[in-house]
Amino acid sequence: MAIAPTYPGVYIEEMPSGTRTIVGVASSIAAFVGYTARGLDHRPIRVQSFADFQRAFGGLNAESELGYAVQQFYLNGGTDAFVVRVPKNDAVAASVELKDAVDGSPNVVLTARALSKGAWANLVRLSVDYDGLTGDNKAFNLTVTDLATGAAERFAGVTMNRTRRNFVETVVNDESRGSQMIAVTAAAGSPARPVETGTSGGDVSLGAFANDKDYSVKVSADVPGAPLTNLNVKVIDKGEVLPASVAGLAALLERKLNLGLGSALPGARVTVRPSANGKGLRVAANFDPAVLPNALDAALTFTAGTPDDVLGALKLGGAVKPNVGGYLLGKGRAVLAQGAAVAGVDGVALPTSADLIGDQAAYTGIHALRKTDLFNILSIPDATRAQPGNQFALDSTVDPNAIFAAAQALCAERRAVLIVDPPPDVRDPRSALDWISSGLTAKGPDAAAYFPRVRVPDPLDDYQLRSLAPSGTVAGLWARTDAARGVWKAPAGVDARLANVAGLVYRLGDAENGQLNPLGLNCLRTLPVYGTVSWGARTLEGADAQASQWKYLPVRRLAKVIEESVYRGTQWAVFEPNDEPLWSQLRLNLTSYMHGLFRQGAFQGATPREAYLVKCDAQTTTQDDIDRGIVNVVVGFAPLKPAEFVIIRIQQLAGQTQS
Structure with a gap:
């Protein structure tokens, strides 16, 4: 900004430089x-x-x-x-349907499909929870896990509400910030959110527990080929120090359930977390794909153990229905809140x-x-x-x-x-x-x-x-x-x-x-x-x-690098006034770039004049060019050419007289 002098003295004003550095592009991507x-x-x-x-x-x-x-x-x-x-x-992309209920007449509310075709996606599992979400009964958290590699993505607080900017399709399907494994499609209209994965119970009362005796529950799991039926799992030992929070109770149950399940069926594991409001429990199957590859969507059911009232205290029984441990692309069975899946297929015919x-x-x-x-x-x-x-x-x-x-x-x-x-x-x-x-x-x-x-x-x-x-x-x-x-x-x-x-x-x-x-x-x-x-x-x-x-x-490759570098480094000149000030700036910038290459040994010639030229003036840009909005710049260089043929001439000297 120009300075307006108002008092006698010295004023300092910073002026922009006419040099705009041209940076050479990479040459070997x-x-x-x-x-x-x-x-x-x-x-x-x-x-x-x-x-x-x-x-x-x-x-x-x-x-x-x-x-x-x-x-x-x-x-x-x-x-x-x-x-x-x-x-x-002829490859096929894996997919699976997510429903809004586990019984009655559930509706398919969300379809997930692998972004790329092939059998790799048959081990991609989706988990749904409502943790930390209030005020929007269509909101949920979606976790996508590749069980083969361990890669995981979590999309918190997405919603089935199409009018919201965190609509699940908008978030998950975003090419740059969304999932790199799946794309989702919500059902038409105003669908409900998918059911949480795992078994969710009501609010538990920590005061309902005692450590005066051993407490156990019975767990069943519909594992294909090796179902668990009423496995008695001890969840509280007599005299054990009881947790003082729901989170502590969840950690205790996870440890005890995994101990009992793993002994009966190697590879069978569960995760136990506090429910959405932090007052209840949510239990989900988390079976090891290396040991139990056909049980990744197994559903868990809890029934009364010893004493009979322990299940009521845990709030995991009664009207609570079991759900799949995870919505599984490709291999998922049509059980409970999971719709029929389409298996990913690698195909036979190469591109x-x-x-x-x-x-x-x-x-x-x-x-x-x-x-x-x-x-x-x-x-x-x-x-x-x-x-x-x-x-x-x-x-x-x-x-x-x-x-x-x-x-x-x-x-x-x-x-x-x-x-x-x-x-x-x-x-x-x-x-x-x-x-x-x-x-x-x-x-x-x-x-x-x-x-x-x-x-x-x-x-x-x-x-x-x-x-x-x-x-x-x-x-x-x-x-x-x-x-x-x-x-x-x-x-x-x-x-x-x-x-x-x-x-x-x-x-x-x-x-x-x-x-x-x-x-x-x-x-x-x-x-x-x-x-x-x-x-x-x-x-x-x-x-x-x-x-x-x-x-x-x-x-040829050097010419392409120069072309790309000059193309990118002169974008600033578009719409500048087409006259000598612009031409001199272009000459200065391009000469600086070419001289840098010359000093690195990119050109023939012992001097810059022999090695390259940059010309931009009234000779390259006529008045007719100016009237049409054109500025012409000529950049030339003397290329180094490889010594393909090295010829060495050898001559035998005849006897010479001594002087």
């Missing part, structure tokens, strides 16, 4: 698309280690190469990736070409990556998936050319580079020559192809060697090279060792490499001393005959 055993369908999930991938997607799966590719990415130096799960096209490509409007398949902010490398190992039982034959349900064409178009739009894998039947130089010359129809500067396929130890097959697409391994190498040297360094050479690669499908010699390299096919080689390395750095426009300016991979 990888994206993987394909089938995984579990995980959210058609959503790009960020993983920053293989452990993250295992938690989110279930780890390696013998039917798909994607998990192996992600593992190879991190073993070879990758640090950041997105994974898009494409389910099998086809159409599944992997997906639908741009629906953001499925590779188009799910449109929801990411930035990715630089794309790998689709399933595009060249081998036939089941034959690792050297292409699965007939995938068309690599169709997939690679769609993927390369996406990469061109998003300023990324696709790594093209050879089909499993491309096993020797002759078939590789045919493939790169005429078999591979997807061409262009936004992709790079590698040959041959790699062989890695398979943990799922007693560490026998498995033939895999090389894209995951190569993506990790790119990331490692970027971090160590910069994106302008070719990811090839004796330093470009491939980790966790026990061998190659074919071991190339110099002459064979010499046939494939001029055609733009990057070769992987096994060299004495150095091991298995990448020995090529060309794009799919890198054939000598094409004479393309984007022949070399590091040049």
Whole structure:
């Protein structure tokens, strides 16, 4: 704000700087698309280690190469990736219905469905309680637990009231803050809330208990195949110090009930908590899925024990009806307040070409990556998936050319580079020559192809060697090279060792490499001393005959990084007055960014003038451009090109006379 001087003296005013820093974007964020055993369908999930991938997607799966590719990415130096799960096209998502009563004519009020298809969700359990809720008879707390991994989500105070902002569908189905396991659908109209899981009783009176004798209750549980019937469980020992609160009584009962149940039926457990008003008890089955997988929705019933009045004191009998221990997706039986469940099914048919490509409007398949902010490398190992039982034959349900064409178009739009894998039947130089010359129809500067396929130890097959697409391994190498040297360094050479690669499908010699390299096919080689390395750095426009300016991979990748960084770093200029002050600011900002790259060694040339140029003035932007709201900036750079051929000339010197 301008200063209005009112008295003689010195005034200080801070002026804004004309420099707006352009920050270089990341250059090696990888994206993987394909089938995984579990995980959210058609959503790009960020993983920053293989452990993250295992938690989110279930780890390696013998039917798909994607998990192996992600593992190879991190073993070879990758640090950041997105994974898009494409389910099998005949897979089924697990679901279950929640009702508003346990007897009479209960109504289905809420349906829960797994967010992704597959059998993984058959061990997802929902618990409902009313703890701490008053004033809204449609409000409840919902807890979602994956019994296989222990992951849990709790949504407190959601309601069946559609007019409230905490409506259960609004909260649970929110893509960013809601559940990452399920989606819910409330019944039409104004349904009641689901019944609490477990057995809820009335208000207990602590004064009704004594420790003058042993007290016990009888517990029954409808465990399929091994039902419990009137198991006598001691809940108070003679002379035992009695709790002074309902919470203390709940803890005492939980310990005693689990002791008695576990002795009679290993794996049978319960949880006991104070009821919603804090004055009563709520008991729910919490059976161990590893021991009793068919009893996860078992219902508990309490009947009179010794003496007869103990059940009345606990308020767990009389008109109180049993309920399921948990609403179980997929495997839940139609008992009490739980409606018939639909089991999750993994399916048999792996994703086809159409599944992997997906639908741009629906953001499925590779188009799910449109929801990411930035990715630089794309790998689709399933595009060249081998036939089941034959690792050297292409699965007939995938068309690599169709997939690679769609993927390369996406990469061109998003300023990324696709790594093209050879089909499993491309096993020797002759078939590789045919493939790169005429078999591979997807061409262009936004992709790079590698040959041959790699062989890695398979943990799922007693560490026998498995033939895999090389894209995951190569993506990790790119990331490692970027971090160590910069994106302008070719990811090839004796330093470009491939980790966790026990061998190659074919071991190339110099002459064979010499046939494939001029055609733009990057070769992987096994060299004495150095091991298995990448020995090529060309794009799919890198054939000598094409004479393309984007022949070399590091040049193309550097250009994409500059484009993306400049695109993001000049957004502020939109709607600024289009005249010399704006032009000078753009020149200053872009020159500063390019000079930073120059100092890191990204360009040819000994001086900035030789290495790059930034031009934005009346020559690039005419009056006609100004009238149309256009400002033109020209950014040029002299790229470093890799020394593919090092020629050393050796000459023998003839005898020389001494002077």
